[in-house]
Amino acid sequence: MDVMSTANIPLDVEGAIDHLMNFLSVEGVTGEEAAIAAAVSEALKKAGVPASAIRFDDANTRIPVPTQTGNLIVDLPGTKPGPRLMFSTHLDTVPLCAGAKPKREGDRIVSDGTTALGGDARTGVALLVVLAETLIKHKLPHPPITLLFTVREESGLHGARELNPAELGGPVMCINVDGQLASELIIGAVxxxxxxxxxxxxxxxxxxxxxxxxxxxxxxxxxxxxxxxxxxxxxxxxxxxxxxxxxxxxxxxxxxxxxxxxxxxxxxxxxxxxxxxxxxxxxxxxxxxxxxxxxxxxxxxxxxxxxxxxxxxxxxxxxPPFKLADDALVVKRATKALELLGIKPTYLFSNGGLDANWLDKAGIPTITIGAGQAEIHTIKEYVKLDEYEKGCRLGILMATLED
Ligand SMILES: [Zn+2]
Incomplete structure (x- = not known):
């Protein structure tokens, strides 16, 4: 199947939602990411990623506040040659998410109203796992890919700040999944x-x-x-x-x-x-x-x-602040993928810092895409499932597009 021209992406939507429900149910407030990292590793191995391709860095030894694990880094070897891509998101949630009990309600996932939900950024965590699973299951041609799951984003972007760029395999661009709507591309931040x-x-x-x-x-x-x-x-x-x-x-x-x-x-x-x-x-x-x-x-x-x-x-x-150039390859790639999905992109400049600030500073132009987070950091938080699905399709397209 020609993924690029038809945008007909082999996404198992119910399977993708199952992953999200599972990750939302694992507690992992900022600094306490060991359990969610284990759940992610487990899911990746089930999807066919060899254990040897999954590892932690030592960023937590440099983070000035107690942090259970380093960043989780996964290598997906390319099935075709090409410049390496990276997909990133953060494992941790804000403390208000502790004890969250996700439940599906129509076209949303919600909490029971006593906690936040953690769609920020478990939508990203699930998307990266769905990406790996879909690429492997359908043998989709893709260049080498690094998956990066950072720690302690919510308490000061610590994991991204303390990572050693040399451990990432030399990606030429990064797609960070930590936004709300699939149509919204975050191209800079204060x-x-x-x-x-x-x-x-x-x-x-x-x-x-x-x-x-x-x-x-x-x-x-x-x-x-x-x-x-x-x-x-x-x-x-x-x-x-x-x-x-x-x-x-x-x-x-x-x-x-x-x-x-x-x-x-x-x-x-x-x-x-x-x-x-x-x-x-x-x-x-x-x-x-x-x-x-x-x-x-x-x-x-x-x-x-x-x-x-x-x-x-x-x-x-x-x-530090950052702003991607209008003609940056990662902006072009995201724009092209959204166009194939029939979604009109909007370009946002964020008034808050993201892991993208530090990744960009490390020399990896990073765009942030959305996958359904809504009302984050509040007890009204929910996930918009249609946006999550669009985000998953966007991620798969960005991984498989011809250059
Ligand atoms: Zn976030």
């Missing part, structure tokens, strides 16, 4: 820089001698007000540059509130936030704006002797 500020003020009795204290809470509040006033808070636009920022945490030591009594001038506050932009240099500029704002706030709050708080500002790059 980068992010995080910031935090520690403010050490001076305690004093708020009724007897408020002038002898230095309120750390006030310094924090004035700093945020200044950041807002100077245009660095929320949606940020300066000339033709743009980005976003947020204050996420405003508290005290060890997750406690800033201060613990109304009659004491607060001597300690801790604030933590982020900045995002398609240009990392602009995310850095936003963080510069916060740093200047807290410096100004520090000077404004003094005790009776003119002393100020001690303000320590720290910043850390979270992930």
């Amino acid at each position: 980068g992010q820089e995080n910031w935090e500020v520690e403010i050490k003020g001076k305690a004093s009795h708020a009724g007897v001698a408020p002038d002898k204290g230095i309120s750390a809470t006030l310094v924090g509040a004035l700093g945020l007000a200044e950041a807002k006033r100077t245009g660095w808070f929320g949606k940020v636009v300066k000339g033709d540059e743009f980005g976003t920022s947020n204050i996420g945490i405003f508290g005290g030591k060890n997750g406690k509130p800033a201060g613990d009594a109304t009659n004491v001038v607060t001597d300690y506050a801790f604030l933590k936030g982020e900045a995002r932009s398609p240009e990392l240099s602009f995310a850095t500029k936003i963080v510069d704006g916060y740093e200047a704002a807290f410096a100004k706030a520090k000077a404004e709050v003094t005790d009776h002797e003119g002393e100020t708080a001690e303000v320590t500002f720290r910043r850390a790059a979270a992930y």
Whole structure:
């Protein structure tokens, strides 16, 4: 059968849904991916992938938070020559998915309403397994393929960040499955820089001698007000540059509130936030704006002797932005496959980081496709089965298209 010209893809739809139901029922919140990795290995072996082609890398030894396993990497030797392709997705789910009980309801898979579902990214996990199974079962001609199942995506893109690109076999492009609709191709994403500020003020009795204290809470509040006033808070636009920022945490030591009594001038506050932009240099500029704002706030709050708080500002790059070229081969391939499926593509730029950010940084142009995730990270999460089916067809086509 000529897969390319007819788009008549030999997909066992019920079998594909069975795989998805199975993977959704295996718990695997971020950092605890051992069980789902085992389930995936099992399914791949059943589909005819030799055990020797399935292995874990050692990325987890470099991830700074406890992580049960490395990334799962699978090699599918080509049945025809050609540049190597890679398909990727992430094994982990957000903690809200713990204990999820998937059930089929019409054209959807839903949870019981007490947890999220985990279609993010088990739709991708199932799609990669269905891809391997379909290629093998129907002996479809394809170039060498690497399957990459990453760990700890949800808690900071750690698995993709810490992987060693040399272990991937040299793919020329990657199709990452972690999106919603099959028609939506994610071709770029913002980068992010995080910031935090520690403010050490001076305690004093708020009724007897408020002038002898230095309120750390006030310094924090004035700093945020200044950041807002100077245009660095929320949606940020300066000339033709743009980005976003947020204050996420405003508290005290060890997750406690800033201060613990109304009659004491607060001597300690801790604030933590982020900045995002398609240009990392602009995310850095936003963080510069916060740093200047807290410096100004520090000077404004003094005790009776003119002393100020001690303000320590720290910043850390979270992930780099990326944007695929319009004529990138992976964009062309995805566009062509969607056209064969009769689906009109839309091209999206994501306001959040994806594994694709790090894969692209590693030199592998990566597009992210969708396979039915919906209302992710909420207890209303569900999988749209028609989109999952389209995503599976899209994946198989992208693996088998002539160049
Ligand atoms: Zn995801």
